[in-house]
Amino acid sequence: MSAPGGPARAVAAIIPCKDEADRIAATVEAVLTLEGVDRVVVVDDGSSDDTAAVAHAAGADVIVHARNAGKAAALETGVRHLRGLEAAEGAGVGPRHLLFVDGDLEGSATNLHVLVPPVRDGRADMTIATLPAQKVAGGGRGFVVRLAREGIEDLTGWTAVQPLSGMRCLTAEAFEAASPLAPGWGVEVGLTVDVLGAGLRVEEVPCELHHRVSGKDWRGQVHRAMQYRDVWRALTRRRLRRALSKRAPGVAHRI
Numbered sequence: 001m002s003a004p005g006g007p008a009r010a011v012a013a014i015i016p017c018k019d020e021a022d023r024i025a026a027t028v029e030a031v032l033t034l035e036g037v038d039r040v041v042v043v044d045d046g047s048s049d050d051t052a053a054v055a056h057a058a059g060a061d062v063i064v065h066a067r068n069a070g071k072a073a074a075l076e077t078g079v080r081h082l083r084g085l086e087a088a089e090g091a092g093v094g095p096r097h098l099l100f101v102d103g104d105l106e107g108s109a110t111n112l113h114v115l116v117p118p119v120r121d122g123r124a125d126m127t128i129a130t131l132p133a134q135k136v137a138g139g140g141r142g143f144v145v146r147l148a149r150e151g152i153e154d155l156t157g158w159t160a161v162q163p164l165s166g167m168r169c170l171t172a173e174a175f176e177a178a179s180p181l182a183p184g185w186g187v188e189v190g191l192t193v194d195v196l197g198a199g200l201r202v203e204e205v206p207c208e209l210h211h212r213v214s215g216k217d218w219r220g221q222v223h224r225a226m227q228y229r230d231v232w233r234a235l236t237r238r239r240l241r242r243a244l245s246k247r248a249p250g251v252a253h254r255i
């Protein structure tokens, strides 16, 4: 955690995305206006459109996965790239705080600034944006949200209002506590459980964000099925870890 009163650390935004050519420029431009953000890294996870070129033109560092590897892998690629840059920059005030941003927020991403102060001031180790009701209703019935919320509650005792929100600001220490990240769409639940499990502080912060919501069509259904599978896996793995550490306390279980 950053020392209160110490030098303020910069913040790097990491944007994992796939096929966001229509929205990524507005999102990158908005994130570049955020106070304290001095790097924006877009990880294009095997897009079939011009996402990478558009993001680069908008001012982001762009890394491309030749093949789709999932949201968690894209975030890890982005953070690895950032740490490489920092090593080349030499000693600074320490590793940057991380701001995870979905690629489809467009101009509303300027409102992400509220996530940064609690982390910069050392009041929280990870902040999570909670979103207002979206202009277009989603096609899901909340199965994945309930699975995620109840799983987090069971494992940590903490109740998340929006357990799947991807917009998060976190310290390097919090990121390490959750590494390796839970694969795919399990990443948010894994982050929350692991950061809390490390004794660090998590806070939800209301944030006026608007994004493309998955609908009722087959794409939306497939998206939710994959989310369900990944969230279930992230929770199951962590329950297993908990059971093992009860049987063999003091041993690190990285299942």
Ligand SMILES: Nc1nc2c(ncn2[C@@H]2O[C@H](COP(=O)(O)OP(=O)(O)OP(=O)(O)O)[C@@H](O)[C@H]2O)c(=O)[nH]1
Pocket (backbone or CB within 6 Å): 015, 016, 017, 018, 019, 020, 045, 068, 069, 070, 071, 072, 074, 075, 101, 102, 103, 104, 138, 166, 211, 212, 213, 214, 223
């Ligand atoms: N790395 C990676 N990112 C993806 C992939 N699919 C979507 N994304 C990005 O992940 C972020 C969130 O994806 P969305 O499709 O908006 O999903 P969501 O907002 O979590 O889900 P809904 O609320 O149900 O719409 C966006 O930045 C997407 O571009 C993928 O296969 N790999």
Ligand SMILES: [Mg+2]
Pocket (backbone or CB within 6 Å): 102, 104, 211, 212, 213, 214
């Ligand atoms: Mg979205």
